[in-house]
Amino acid sequence: MNFSDEITNWYNANKRDLPWRNTTDAYTIWLSEIILQQTRVEQGMPYFYRFLERYPNVAAFAAAHEDDILKLWQGLGYYSRGRNMLSTARLVNEQYKGTFPTRYNELIKLKGIGEYTAAAIASFAANEAKAVVDGNVYRVLARYFGISEPINSTKGKKLFQETANSILNMEHAGIHNQAMMELGAIICKPKNPACGICPVNTGCYAFLNNAATQLPVKLKTVKVRERYLNYFLITDGDKILMKKRGMGDIWANMYDMPLIETSEMLTPHEVLQLSEAIEYFGTDAEILEVSGPVKHMLTHQRLKVNFIKIDSKKIKLQQEWFYIEVENLKKIAMPQIIFIFLTNIFTFKNNFPFSN
DNA sequence: AACCCGGGGTA
DNA sequence: TACCCAGGGTT
Incomplete structure (x- = not known):
């Protein structure tokens, strides 16, 4: 055969x-x-x-x-x-x-x-x-035929x-x-492949040469970027201030909260003194509660996220900002870290899509 | 060719 | 922590 x-x-x-x-x-x-x-x-x-x-x-x-x-x-x-x-x-x-x-x-x-x-x-x-x-096929071919060309190079x-x-x-x-x-x-799993029960092991380069751990070859992993996200939790009665994200970044067109990104970790007090924060919330915003930093790993980004609950009388609503009933949060698409945070805060029921 | 885009499972 | 997962799009 x-x-x-x-x-x-x-x-x-x-x-x-x-x-x-x-x-x-x-x-x-x-x-x-x-x-x-x-x-x-x-x-x-x-x-x-x-x-x-x-x-x-x-x-x-x-x-x-x-x-x-x-x-x-x-x-x-x-x-x-x-x-x-x-x-x-x-x-x-x-x-x-x-x-x-x-x-x-x-x-x-x-x-x-x-x-x-x-x-x-x-x-x-x-x-x-x-x-x-696909990833499986790359692995099977690299091992069976002993191909050491990187799977993520053009030539490979x-x-x-x-x-x-x-x-x-x-x-x-x-x-x-x-x-x-x-x-x-x-069978031909990334780690600990089950070569002993593989149907094609008798012709497999990696099995015959004990080289399964070296194959396939993949070029350098991309560097991970650090980002510092400061989210503001602002409520008005049973409503919460949310916004729609734009294109050109993670979580495009999904919903999160008013956000100030900084190039380094700042305290909530320091964040509120930034000109961007003053433009949004005025100079007399009061910090009610703080949570974080919460670490959130993406494939190429390491997020450190602060949640800052504030009380401000002078919120200048931005283009994409809007108040939404907490009960209706379950209807809008949010990044996982926002969804988890808001679920912990409000425990809104019907945690669609998945509570497990 | 290099970089961007999530979240979760596994060793 | 590092790597991987039935990859594709943009620059």
């Missing part, structure tokens, strides 16, 4: 029962693939069910408002995925009459769909002979794609792709 047959047999006997594997509907597969980008299967699963229930087809998705998509996406991260999906759903609804395309050359044109996702949808929905290369990406193409089962591309990824997820 060749490589593809070996892993396919293994896959058929050992695969996980995942909901998006029981359909050839391109919309459903698209939904699952976007949700699973840089996201663990277990983490994405509840979101997949919730999105499919709320938006069972392209037309339903296309009719949604961005606020609704972001709210449903809350907690999953990489929120541009949700915004791009809405854009793509609307385009498909118009130009493809609500029928999601299944050809690679059509899919690759759509916003939020790159080489991996186009190959995944095309092969799963229509069995088109396109090889997927090309080489790995060509290698994946060369072993693709042209008649059963969908199953082949699933098997490649499943092998990477279940």
Whole structure:
């Protein structure tokens, strides 16, 4: 048996029962693939069910408002995925009459769909002979063939794609792709791979040369930037002052509170003396309570967040600021750290999307 | 080519 | 802490 047959047999006997594997509907597969980008299967699963229930087809998705998509996406991260999906759903609804395309050359044109996702949808929905290369596949190929070219270099990406193409089962591309990824997820894991029970270990470079820990090779990790965020908790009766974030930074178009970012850690008192703070709140703002700094790690940013509850008689409402009933906070999409903070403060019920 | 975009699990 | 996860977009 060749490589593809070996892993396919293994896959058929050992695969996980995942909901998006029981359909050839391109919309459903698209939904699952976007949700699973840089996201663990277990983490994405509840979101997949919730999105499919709320938006069972392209037309339903296309009719949604961005606020609704972001709210449903809350907690999953990489929120541009949700915004791009809405854009793509609307385009498909118009130009493809609500029928999601299944050809690679059509899919690759759509916003939020790159080489991996186009190959995944095309092969799963229509069995088109396109090889997927995701994090799992990089690992399997690097180890099996002993490829030490970095997976995140231009040269490496090309080489790995060509290698994946060369072993693709042209008649059963969908199953082949699933098997490649499943092998990477279940056997050929990043740490402590289960080489002893791997169906292709007898031909594996890394197994034969005890090199699994050295492969794949990945170029330098990006530096982590430190940011200091000072959020202001301002209430008026049962209302709280919130704002909508703009584009061009983390959490685009989501909601948080009035914010002053500083280049270093300042005390709440020092923050209130900044000209920006005086413009917002005047010179007589009173600090009622302080919480923080709360550390929040993103992939490339280390956030240190202070929450400052103030009482000010002279708040100058800014463009995107507004008061909202605390009861209605559960309806708007917030970054996780804001959601957790406000939940702890107010314990507003129905902690949608997920309280666990 | 380099950088940006989240949140959570794991060793 | 460092690395990874069914990556893609922008500059």
